[in-house]
Amino acid sequence: MNAVATKELCEVFLQNICAIPNGKKIRECIQCGTCSASCPTSAAMEYSPREIIAALRAHMLDRVLKSNTVWLCSSCYSCTVRCPAGIPFTDVMYELKRLGVKHRLYPKGTTNAVMAQAFVESVDTHGRNHEPELLRKYYLRTNPLRFLSQIPLGLRLLMRRRIRLRPHNIKGGQNLRKMMAAIEENNTQ
């Protein structure tokens, strides 16, 4: 991605963030690093939460999106409640995930992105999440062999009737699909 396009990416991102509650506060980041220190997974991230805002200011968000960083956010909201500038950082992570998916800027083998996609499909089909279907799709698309390692746990759950074999479809499924079509239409305008 060239320099101009990266700048645009940063601008689109800022615009979207400013639309969410307290999103505008992202401009007030003082680079104190409280977010990074509070994050339970930042040690495994290529760029820490603090560095994400530094990258945004340097118009280098594409590097962040191509790294594992945003997909390691578990949505625990520690950063959000501790940020002295009041930045809803967990929502910054969510927005970056969506931007990465939209522009296909995430590393190959990002298992969390595959999981999210499979989750969306399950809910769109049934109106609720059907866990066996979710996990089947997830493991088939990531590492089918690891599915085998889950069989002992699966059997323990099955014995306790904690696995529902057939999905439950909500009655209002057709109307829900109409609602989804309407919101998509709205987005493309």
Place this chain on the structure above:
Amino acid sequence: MTTCLQTYSYYPGCSQMATNKAYDVSTRNVARVLGLELVELEDWNCCGATAYFAIREERALVLSARNLALAEKTGHDLVTPCSGCYVALRKATKYMTDNPELHAEIERALAAGGMTYSGPVRVRHVLDLVLNDAGEEAIRQHVRRPLAGLRVACYYGCQVSRPFGEIDSEEFPERIDRLVEWLGAEPVPFPLKAKCCGGLMMTTQPDIGRKLTGKLLSSAKTNGADCIITCCPLCQMNLEAYQREVSDAMQCDCHIPVLYFTQLMGAAFGMSSEELALQDSLTPVKPLLEGKVASV
């Protein structure tokens, strides 16, 4: 039997339909005893949880809004036992209240499916009902078998107190600890009580998930707990289902019984194992509770 205090629209959440149905069963039974009438929301759908919201924001908000619209028709508060659903539904109400344009967009989508939501609907966690609507006096009155001598690590997890913090402190929650005292048991110091269990990472990034969950399990054990209680289905699953793998990864013994807080309440209220679905547990919670009750 207690007379009904109030009626609520009950939103179990997807995981309570199978994987975590013991949470649903124990919640309904404990609520019944406390006189909190839970009427299941008719034809509810997924809340648009973390994994959905992560990649499709507006669609996730429509999912939440459909539930809110259904709840609005009933005129009651919307109550869920799941911390993930709690955050998703509350987030949707907040986003729509703060941004009328967004609300109008969502409203147009709802209208395409023949529904409407003017809002706001009050979204609450079952824990909130137990602590605030039932309260200490009522809970103490219902204790038939005080859990004397039982040492409990109270695990809050993330999303019940963050980011909204309406029920308890975002950093140092302690109201479940008080609840445990009302039941006659003893809460142990548990400094990691509001740290993250890793959520879905136990599946997607097992190396990280095991480490985060392992710290919680070993900390509870080190602090002398006989068991851990949770108020979120995903936390419960992470803590109870992978103890062998986590013990291997942490190179220490991380085996400890894990229960929902509602199961602990029910046990103190003298409810049967079946009423609390203790047989569903992957950890030895039945011997733990029977042993304690027998020794009283």
